[in-house]
Amino acid sequence: MAKPKKTPRPKAETPKGFRDYFGAEVTQRTEMLRKIAGVYHRYGFDALESSAVETVEALGKFLPDVDRPNEGVFAWQEADEDGKGDWMALRYDLTAPLARVYAQHRNDLPTPYRRFAMGPVWRNEKPGPGRYRQFYQCDADTVGTASMAADAEICAMLADTLEEVGIPRGDYLVRVNNRKVLNGVLEAMGVTDEGQAADVLRTIDKFDKVGEAGVRELLGKGRLDASGAYIDGVGLSDAQAEPVIAFLTSKGADAEETLTNLRAAVGDSAIGSEGVDELAQVADLLAAGGYGVDRIVIDPSVVRGLGYYTGPVFEAELTFEILDEKGRKRQFGSVAGGGRYDGLVKRFTGQEVPAVGVSIGVDRLLAALREKGRVTAHDVGPVVVTVMDRDRMADYQAMVSELRQAGIRAEVYLGNPKNFGNQLKYADRRHSPVAVIEGGDEKAAGIVQVKDLILGAQIAENATLEEWKERPSQFEVARGDLVAKVRDILAAHDLGGLG
Amino acid sequence: MAKPKKTPRPKAETPKGFRDYFGAEVTQRTEMLRKIAGVYHRYGFDALESSAVETVEALGKFLPDVDRPNEGVFAWQEADEDGKGDWMALRYDLTAPLARVYAQHRNDLPTPYRRFAMGPVWRNEKPGPGRYRQFYQCDADTVGTASMAADAEICAMLADTLEEVGIPRGDYLVRVNNRKVLNGVLEAMGVTDEGQAADVLRTIDKFDKVGEAGVRELLGKGRLDASGAYIDGVGLSDAQAEPVIAFLTSKGADAEETLTNLRAAVGDSAIGSEGVDELAQVADLLAAGGYGVDRIVIDPSVVRGLGYYTGPVFEAELTFEILDEKGRKRQFGSVAGGGRYDGLVKRFTGQEVPAVGVSIGVDRLLAALREKGRVTAHDVGPVVVTVMDRDRMADYQAMVSELRQAGIRAEVYLGNPKNFGNQLKYADRRHSPVAVIEGGDEKAAGIVQVKDLILGAQIAENATLEEWKERPSQFEVARGDLVAKVRDILAAHDLGGLG
Numbered sequence: 001m002a003k004p005k006k007t008p009r010p011k012a013e014t015p016k017g018f019r020d021y022f023g024a025e026v027t028q029r030t031e032m033l034r035k036i037a038g039v040y041h042r043y044g045f046d047a048l049e050s051s052a053v054e055t056v057e058a059l060g061k062f063l064p065d066v067d068r069p070n071e072g073v074f075a076w077q078e079a080d081e082d083g084k085g086d087w088m089a090l091r092y093d094l095t096a097p098l099a100r101v102y103a104q105h106r107n108d109l110p111t112p113y114r115r116f117a118m119g120p121v122w123r124n125e126k127p128g129p130g131r132y133r134q135f136y137q138c139d140a141d142t143v144g145t146a147s148m149a150a151d152a153e154i155c156a157m158l159a160d161t162l163e164e165v166g167i168p169r170g171d172y173l174v175r176v177n178n179r180k181v182l183n184g185v186l187e188a189m190g191v192t193d194e195g196q197a198a199d200v201l202r203t204i205d206k207f208d209k210v211g212e213a214g215v216r217e218l219l220g221k222g223r224l225d226a227s228g229a230y231i232d233g234v235g236l237s238d239a240q241a242e243p244v245i246a247f248l249t250s251k252g253a254d255a256e257e258t259l260t261n262l263r264a265a266v267g268d269s270a271i272g273s274e275g276v277d278e279l280a281q282v283a284d285l286l287a288a289g290g291y292g293v294d295r296i297v298i299d300p301s302v303v304r305g306l307g308y309y310t311g312p313v314f315e316a317e318l319t320f321e322i323l324d325e326k327g328r329k330r331q332f333g334s335v336a337g338g339g340r341y342d343g344l345v346k347r348f349t350g351q352e353v354p355a356v357g358v359s360i361g362v363d364r365l366l367a368a369l370r371e372k373g374r375v376t377a378h379d380v381g382p383v384v385v386t387v388m389d390r391d392r393m394a395d396y397q398a399m400v401s402e403l404r405q406a407g408i409r410a411e412v413y414l415g416n417p418k419n420f421g422n423q424l425k426y427a428d429r430r431h432s433p434v435a436v437i438e439g440g441d442e443k444a445a446g447i448v449q450v451k452d453l454i455l456g457a458q459i460a461e462n463a464t465l466e467e468w469k470e471r472p473s474q475f476e477v478a479r480g481d482l483v484a485k486v487r488d489i490l491a492a493h494d495l496g497g498l499g
Numbered sequence: 500m501a502k503p504k505k506t507p508r509p510k511a512e513t514p515k516g517f518r519d520y521f522g523a524e525v526t527q528r529t530e531m532l533r534k535i536a537g538v539y540h541r542y543g544f545d546a547l548e549s550s551a552v553e554t555v556e557a558l559g560k561f562l563p564d565v566d567r568p569n570e571g572v573f574a575w576q577e578a579d580e581d582g583k584g585d586w587m588a589l590r591y592d593l594t595a596p597l598a599r600v601y602a603q604h605r606n607d608l609p610t611p612y613r614r615f616a617m618g619p620v621w622r623n624e625k626p627g628p629g630r631y632r633q634f635y636q637c638d639a640d641t642v643g644t645a646s647m648a649a650d651a652e653i654c655a656m657l658a659d660t661l662e663e664v665g666i667p668r669g670d671y672l673v674r675v676n677n678r679k680v681l682n683g684v685l686e687a688m689g690v691t692d693e694g695q696a697a698d699v700l701r702t703i704d705k706f707d708k709v710g711e712a713g714v715r716e717l718l719g720k721g722r723l724d725a726s727g728a729y730i731d732g733v734g735l736s737d738a739q740a741e742p743v744i745a746f747l748t749s750k751g752a753d754a755e756e757t758l759t760n761l762r763a764a765v766g767d768s769a770i771g772s773e774g775v776d777e778l779a780q781v782a783d784l785l786a787a788g789g790y791g792v793d794r795i796v797i798d799p800s801v802v803r804g805l806g807y808y809t810g811p812v813f814e815a816e817l818t819f820e821i822l823d824e825k826g827r828k829r830q831f832g833s834v835a836g837g838g839r840y841d842g843l844v845k846r847f848t849g850q851e852v853p854a855v856g857v858s859i860g861v862d863r864l865l866a867a868l869r870e871k872g873r874v875t876a877h878d879v880g881p882v883v884v885t886v887m888d889r890d891r892m893a894d895y896q897a898m899v900s901e902l903r904q905a906g907i908r909a910e911v912y913l914g915n916p917k918n919f920g921n922q923l924k925y926a927d928r929r930h931s932p933v934a935v936i937e938g939g940d941e942k943a944a945g946i947v948q949v950k951d952l953i954l955g956a957q958i959a960e961n962a963t964l965e966e967w968k969e970r971p972s973q974f975e976v977a978r979g980d981l982v983a984k985v986r987d988i989l990a991a992h993d994l995g996g997l998g
Contacts, residue, residue, distance in 0.1 A: 010556040012602035012847040015587060018550035020600055026546035027536070034533065037526070042903050044881035044910030044929075047525035051517035051633050052551070052589075052619060053573070057509040074552070074587070076575035088514060088573070090551075090589075101519055103511035110928045112913045120551060134550050145913040149892050153911075156900070281892075288893030289900040348511040382543035393648050393780075394787035401655070401788035404541050411543030412652075414611045414644040429609045430543075 017127030018134055024379045029366055032165050032375075033118050033138060036360065039161045040116040040140050043153065048115040050097040052122075056087035058100045060347060074124045074133075090122035094139045095344070095357065102143050103348035112144035118362075141357030143344065148278055151312045151340060151356050152285035158316050158336055158358055159295045165365065166374035167318060172335075175299035176314045178279050179306050179339070181247065184272010185265055188243045189236070199234045200244065204303045207248050215248065216241055243267070250300045255283040258298045278311060309339030312356070318368050332368055336360040380495055381430035383410040383486055387417035388439040395443070399436060399482060406483045408490065427453060433495055434486050438479075448482055450475045452489045516626030517633055523878045528865055531664050531874075532617050532637060535859065538660045539615040539639050542652065547614040549596040551621075555586040557599045559846060573623045573632075589621035593638045594843070594856065601642050602847035611643035617861075640856030642843065647777050650811045650839060650855050651784035657815050657835055657857055658794045664864065665873035666817060671834075674798035675813045677778050678805050678838070680746065683771010684764055687742045688735070698733045699743065703802045706747055714747065715740055742766070749799045754782040757797045777810060808838030811855065817867050831867055835859040879994055880929035882909040882985055886916035887938040894942070898935060898981060905982045907989065926952060932994055933985050937978075947981050949974045951988045 014020055021029070037047065056075050073092050078085030091097050094117045102113060118138040127133055140157065142150040155174050162172045182204075191197050203218045210218065217223035219241040222233035243265050250261035259280050266272025279298050286296050305313045318332035338358030345353040369375045383403055385396045396412045403410035413423045427435045437449040456473035477485045513519055520528070536546065555574050572591050577584030590596050593616045601612060617637040626632055639656065641649040654673050661671045681703075690696050702717045709717065716722035718740040721732035742764050749760035758779050765771025778797050785795050804812045817831035837857030844852040868874045882902055884895045895911040902909035912922045926934045936948040955972035976984045 009847055009849065010554070010559070010599075012557065012599050013554075014550060014599075014603065015552050015554055015585075018552055020550065020604075021546075021548040023545040023547075026548045027540070030533075030536070030546075034529075037529070041526070041878075042906070042908050044908060046522040046878065047520075047529075048522075049520040049525045051513060051519065053514050053517055053621070053633065055509070055512075055514055058511065060509065074575060076573060086514075100509075100511050100513075104513065105519075110925055114910070122552070134552065142913065147892070147913050149896060149911060150913050152896065153913075160903075284893050285896045288897045290897070348508055350508065379540075379545065393646070394783050397648060397651065397784045398787045398789070404659075407541070409541050409543060411613070412648060414641065414646050414649050414652075426609055 017125075017132060019132055024376065027379060028369075028375045029136065029362065032366055032369065033136075033362070035164050036138055036161050037116065037118065039157060039164050043114070043140075043157045043160075045114040045116040045140050045157075048098070048101060048117050049119065050091070050094075050101050050117070052090055052120070053088050054091055054097055054100060056089045058348075059089055059091065059096050072124055074122050092123055093121050094119070094137050094359070095141070098139075098141055098143070099344045099348065102353070103345045106345070106349075112142050112150065114140070114142045116140040136362035138360040138362050139357055141355055143355040144353055146354040148281040148312070149285055151278075151314075152282045152289070154338060154356055154358050155282065155296050155314055156286060156289050156291050158314070158338075158360075159291060161360070162316060162335075162365075166369050166372065169295060171320045171372070172295075172316060172318050174296040174314055174316045175302045176279065176282060176296065176312060177298075177300050177302040177306065178275040178312050179309050180271050180275025180278065180311060181262055181266060181300065182275075182306055184267075184269035184275055185243045185247045187269035187272060188265065188267040189240045191236075191240070196234065198307075200236075201307050203234060204244060204248060205307070207301060207303050212245060212249060216245060219244060248301050248303070251298070254293065255280075255287075255298050258300070259283070262300060275311070282312060304334070305337055305339050308341065310342050311340030313337075313339035314358070316360075320372070322371055332371065334361070335365045335368060378431055380409070381427070381432040383408055383434040383436065384423070384427040384430065384432045385410065385412045385436045385438075386420065386423045386427075387413050388420070388437060389443075390417050392438075392443070395438065399438075399448075402483050403486060406487065408483070408486060433493060434489055436482065436486070442476075446479050447476050448479050450477055450482065450485045450489065452492075454493050455489075516624075516631060518631055523875065526878060527868075527874045528635065528861065531865055531868065532635075532861070534663050535637055535660050536615065536617065538656060538663050542613070542639075542656045542659075544613040544615040544639050544641075547597070547600060547616050548618065549590070549593075549600050549616070551589055551619070552587050553590055553596055553599060555588045557847075558588055558590065558595050571623055573621050591622055592620050593618070593636050593858070594640070597638075597640055597642070598843045598847065601852070602844045605844070605848075611641050611649065613639070613641045615639040635861035637859040637861050638856055640854055642854040643852055645853040647780040647811070648784055650777075650813075651781045651788070653837060653855055653857050654781065654795050654813055655785060655788050655790050657813070657837075657859075658790060660859070661815060661834075661864075665868050665871065668794060670819045670871070671794075671815060671817050673795040673813055673815045674801045675778065675781060675795065675811060676797075676799050676801040676805065677774040677811050678808050679770050679774025679777065679810060680761055680765060680799065681774075681805055683766075683768035683774055684742045684746045686768035686771060687764065687766040688739045690735075690739070695733065697806075699735075700806050702733060703743060703747060704806070706800060706802050711744060711748060715744060718743060747800050747802070750797070753792065754779075754786075754797050757799070758782070761799060774810070781811060803833070804836055804838050807840065809841050810839035812836075812838035813857070815859075819871070821870055831870065833860070834864045834867060877930050879908070880926070880931040882907055882933045882935065883922070883926040883929065883931045884909065884911045884935045884937075885919065885922045885926075886912045887919070887936060888942075889916050891937075891942070894937065898937075898947075901982050902985060905986065907982070907985060932992060933988055935981065935985070941975075945978050946975050947978050949976055949981065949984045949988065951991075953992050954988075 073089040075087055075089035077087050120134050121137050122134050155176060158174050163169060186197050191200060203215055207215050214223060218233050219236045220233045223231050225231050246265040250258055250265055252258040252261055259276055262276045266276060283298055302313060302315050304315055315334050316336040317334050320332055321329045322332050324330050336358055340356040342352055342354060344355045385399045387396055400410045400412050413426060415426060433454050435451040435453055442448055452473040459473055475485060572588040574586050574588035576586050619633050620636050621633050654675060657673050662668060685696050690699060702714060706714050713722060717732050718735045719732045722730050724730050745764040749757055749764055751757040751760055758775055761775045765775060782797055801812060801814050803814055814833050815835040816833050819831055820828045821831050823829050835857055839855040841851055841853060843854045884898045886895055899909045899911050912925060914925060932953050934950040934952055941947055951972045958972055974984060
């Protein structure tokens with residue numbers, strides 16, 4: 001008889017480009033999203049959770065003449081009776097599913113429909129440092145109204161959200177621009193060719209990086225970039241480039257001055273005037289709502305997203321400084337962006353439905369909160385009740401029950417209790433604030449030892465031998481005072497809300 | 500020139516077997532999971548969120564000689580340079596990913612490792628009524644300890660969790676059984692053949708449905724089922740069947756009596772005695788923790804999961820009655836289950852790692868809370884500030900800002916304001932409690948109209964024409980009193996915590 005073939009062991013590896021999140025990484029994100037959802041809800045937005053799976057057709061990534069849809073999405077073909085069913089895919093953002101949901105349910109949904117959504121999305125892209133193939137998005141959109149009040153509302157909501165999660169006023173700025181103003185600028189320049197317009201757009205996208213002089217070169221003859229390569233210019237005359245520069249640098253001391261500068265930049269372009277009017281409306285509505293320029297500002301130098309959006313465009317930037325990987329100071333930068341877009345639902349119904357939305361970069365914002373010390377690196381661990389006598393598990397169980405009923409995070413040590421040192425190592429690894437010890441002598445005397453592990457660690461680091469010997473971090477208390485003593489220690493370390 | 504071919508419009512449909520969740524369906528689940536996570540955290544469990552995507556190999560569903568992995572999972576082949584990469588799949592539960600994560604990170608994780616996980620899982624199965632291909636699971640597992648204290652802890656945690664989310668004591672029962680006891684029973688019966696043992700297991704799985712007499716028939720010659728079909732029996736003698744019946748019906752007035760009955764049922768089987776000892780340990784630990792038989796009880800009639808688990812098995816049942824689809828009373832039934840299992844990590848590392856866990860049926864438990872009136876059918880909608888004069892949007896915007904800053908969910912109407920009736924219809928569709936109206940006359944007089952829509956709906960349903968005419972549901976208040984008046988109305992409807 002042949003020996004049965006051994007199946008090789010599977011590899012225990014997170015799939016390439018994916019990652020696992022542990023403990024505080026999960027709970028902090030959950031807590032941040034809960035706060036964001038609270039603000040969105042207060043603004044009248046309703047939650048929506050669509051399925052993670054959509055037909056490739058609905059996602060709009062279907063390439064009919066290739067064997068498999070393009071690589072941007074994770075896709076598979078359903079196996080129907082003939083073996084050839086629909087192509088399905090994981091959603092790559094939360095906007096495409098919103099379009100499908102709105103088209104499908106539009107008769108049952110209120111108009112306008114304010115909805116928020118938060119959850120993972122998937123991209124079938126080459127992963128890189130800090131770039132994963134599954135990540136969270138957190139969106140709010142208002143579908144079905146062209147009113148600038150919707151745009152202003154989303155900007156205000158974005159400011160409120162940042163403050164709610166812990167970014168103080170003064171540390172962020174929501175900057176607003178408008179695509180129609182740019183279109184007006186292009187008209188004023190006499191750029192009508194779509195290709196040339198796209199070239200101009202690509203150029204102003206580099207404004208952040210190359211500055212005014214760089215943009216001038218790129219709009220004209222071209223420019224030597226930092227690597228020494230020569231970048232061809234758009235080929236416009238200096239005079240033609242002027243309105244673009246005027247647009248990008250039109251920010252004045254207040255909204256009024258900025259708007260005046262913009263009106264000059266767009267000249268007599270109708271679409272440009274419309275864009276400036278929209279910005280004026282947004283500015284008025286925000287002022288009425290009490291949102292000053294310390295929070296939301298009209299800023300035509302915002303160029304990100306101008307190629308995608310059709311009206312207002314906005315971006316939330318964190319203005320405090322951090323050190324980059326080379327130790328240089330730089331601004332933290334963008335954590336959210338959005339704007340007004342058309343054609344969301346048109347693909348499905350043929351009808352144009354105006355919409356405006358915002359997307360928060362969940363991981364970026366969480367990183368910012370860490371940077372500001374608003375969230376800690378790890379959860380506070382549980383109080384660990386150690387096991388001195390494995391036959392008295394019931395005694396230890398009773399202790400953790402009491403602690404938990406008092407709202408204190410607590411557990412009994414469940415590993416092999418033989419080596420007491422391992423129990424304390426375990427408590428250390430769990431970042432436990434307190435260990436509880438009850439050996440036979442303590443049991444007989446009706447007492448327990450309560451060890452303040454945080455204080456203990458501080459003493460171990462700084463104390464003299466004398467101080468160390470006094471062991472002031474370990475306390476003997478009556479068994480009946482266990483919960484009270486633990487509570488005192490937690491309160492002393494500002495961990496009163498533990499559990 | 501040929502006319503460009505028109506791409507047909509995509510269908511706006513939720514993929515078959517999937518569904519979308521709106522408003523309260525999302526927020527209620529989120530809130531329930533938040534409460535559950537709070538209890539798990541208090542018990543010392545750490546959050547884990549693994550990627551939704553795993554290699555098919557790691558999931559353990561790899562069938563090497565078929566073109567595509569089996570139909571239970573959604574799977575696709577990665578396109579590497581040769582076009583033939585690894586097969587990837589969406590996780591079908593939260594236990595298989597836990598095994599992979601534990602095997603991968605075991606040197607960095609505490610031992611034992613208590614973790615909880617909540618999130619969607621996907622099954623590539625034929626959908627049915629109430630059966631979807633994406634649904635939530637909510638698991639807690641302790642990996643790396645054989646101590647019965649871990650099993651007892653999870654039972655206690657399950658009881659605490661049910662109370663925390665809103666199932667009152669007396670409306671649930673956690674029932675505990677043990678697979679080893681059953682193995683002892685099989686030994687006592689003299690059943691050693693694995694096939695026959697599996698037949699016995701299948702039979703006792705039907706105990707819930709066919710009762711003691713039915714099980715006797717099925718263990719013996721066979722039985723006519725309700726449809727008239729004859730089900731072949733296992734072919735045991737009456738005497739051989741006796742220990743199984745004794746096992747299934749061994750529940751006594753208290754744990755002691757049940758354990759005595761079980762000792763009799765397993766006779767001198769060593770594995771059986773071990774199982775009874777384990778149950779005794781669990782019972783002792785729970786008693787020490789203050790968990791009485793009104794919450795957690797040793798009950799050998801629990802048979803679900805006995806085929807899968809290797810030691811203790813437990814199930815949480817809701818004991819209150821509901822009406823089934825035919826109007827008959829029945830118990831709500833099971834909402835959670837779990838037990839002890841081996842071989843979790845062995846597939847990856849070759850080492851046996853003991854583990855015990857529980858899984859809560861998220862949708863079932865949420866349905867139970869709805870049944871008990873613990874969660875409402877829909878969110879309370881926002882206060883709607885109507886638009887009487889579209890040129891005064893800034894005024895209306897200022898009102899919603901004030902309301903929101905007072906913590907009240909509020910929005911300005913963003914649809915076309917021309918038809919006032921549509922605005923009130925919109926408020927109705929949103930389940931808004933209050934509408935605010937400020938026309939030109941009100942503005943001039945410095946007042947606003949505040950309409951109590953909940954009271955208004957009650958009056959419309961029950962009032963006489965006289966009462967109706969008095970319009971006591973609409974109030975004229977000074978503009979400065981807007982927030983206070985809205986707050987009063989919300990408080991009167993017990994919606995003080997709104998927003």
